[in-house]
Amino acid sequence: MKKAIFVLYFLLFFCRSLFADVAIFAYLNKNKITIGDNIKLTINLEYTNDVKISSAVFENNLKNFEIKDYKFSQGRKKYVLFGRYVKKYEYLLSTFTTGIYPISPFSISFTNPAGIIAQAQTQPLKIEVVSLLDKESVADIKDIKPPVNVKSKSFLYLLSILLLIFLAIFLQKFFHKDLPSVILSEIIDPYKYAVGELAKLESANLIKEGKIKEFFIILTRIVRIYLSKIFEVDIIDMTTSEAIRALREKNADKKFLMDLREFFNFADLVKFAKYIPDEKETIFNLETAKNLIESVRPLPPKISETKNGVKQ
Structure with missing residues (x-):
């Protein structure tokens, strides 16, 4: 039953992105890192060739992180049959402070074929940054052996x-x-x-x-x-x-x-x-x-x- 529900949600999501004028998705390669580790954020923007996309500025949502590298791809056709294009934005992020950092939804404005200005946005994300000495890491660190007790x-x-x-x-x-x-x-x-x-x-x-x-x-x-x-x-x-x-x-x-x-x-x-x-x-x-x-x-x-x- 659960598998059927999951498949249904996936199909609805796929159809929505397939038939919407603009769809934007964001995902992380991992949700939990230690201080100083790198994490990759990918934003996919899909749109039809008859909409006008406003310039996308996603860096404002990443002020809590150091952007170590980034890469943008040009729009290319993804679904030839439906005339859809895709753009990819990739960010390499890092931070040196611990905590839970929510990332607000990324949004983009566009003008649809009817001339109406609309907006599409991603789901919110969350990254947990832990210390090198958190409980999971400490388990790998063995304590110093106690001194040898010389009985004689x-x-x-x-x-x-x-x-x-x-x-x-x-x-x-x-x-x-x-x-x-x-x-x-x-x-x-x-x-x-x-x-x-x-x-x-x-x-x-x-x-x-x-x-x-x-x-x-x-x-x-x-x-x-x-x-x-x-x-x-x-x-x-x-x-x-x-x-x-x-x-x-x-x-x-x-x-x-x-x-x-x-x-x-x-x-x-x-x-x-x-x-x-x-x-x-x-x-x-x-x-x-x-x-x-x-x-x-x-x-x-x-x-x-x-x-x-x-x-x-």
């Missing part, structure tokens, strides 16, 4: 420790990069080397000049170079923990290692944590470095005497 606190602790270790290695290498390189094999007498370098450090007056961090960088490096030669393991660029572990594996005395760790930890505060000790603390650590060097000083070779009193 031990994992966080382990990660923090590893980051601190890497940071300490980086900072230690960074602060040592401007110091002169030392080839351990070229140091014949490590004790003489350490005593000489400590004397140079004291005479440099870094403490008086307030260059405390530079003082501790050089001081700890002297100690590290000295211990590297004494224990035959390179701890120059190791972290404090790595250096203590390496010396422990070389059977260093426990009391010595405790004092050395305390000395290195205090120096790390100055070098990396921006702690500024006073002059008394600085001199105390200088003396501590000297005591550490003395505590592992190699014993001089024993000199034995022969029965003839000749030293060997």
Whole structure:
């Protein structure tokens, strides 16, 4: 039944347009767009060859849109048998504001064969312009995944420790990069080397000049170079923990290692944590470095005497 009604309406509409002096139709390629999309409006004007068409101005009905392009075709015969002509007006429209925009009926005036001025018009149209983030579009946008919940606190602790270790290695290498390189094999007498370098450090007056961090960088490096030669393991660029572990594996005395760790930890505060000790603390650590060097000083070779009193 519905199909029959639709066919009937179509036939009536077709016959009306076919036998009317002038018929005008307007349609859109789509009724709903998003901001910035293009929409095509087509206006068809059909008329007989014995009517006079007034000039058509349809742009006044499109003030809510940006006309990006347009095209008009010349009148041509459509139904040869009935002597009818058709003109086509095409507009490419766009807009950047949301809302529902009604388009008023397009009308055109003409003079029929009897000399009477008449008017024909289209049906009204409506365009809905929606945002890119409307409900239909949002459905295609997936939310950011929630952060991973780490249940094990031990994992966080382990990660923090590893980051601190890497940071300490980086900072230690960074602060040592401007110091002169030392080839351990070229140091014949490590004790003489350490005593000489400590004397140079004291005479440099870094403490008086307030260059405390530079003082501790050089001081700890002297100690590290000295211990590297004494224990035959390179701890120059190791972290404090790595250096203590390496010396422990070389059977260093426990009391010595405790004092050395305390000395290195205090120096790390100055070098990396921006702690500024006073002059008394600085001199105390200088003396501590000297005591550490003395505590592992190699014993001089024993000199034995022969029965003839000749030293060997």
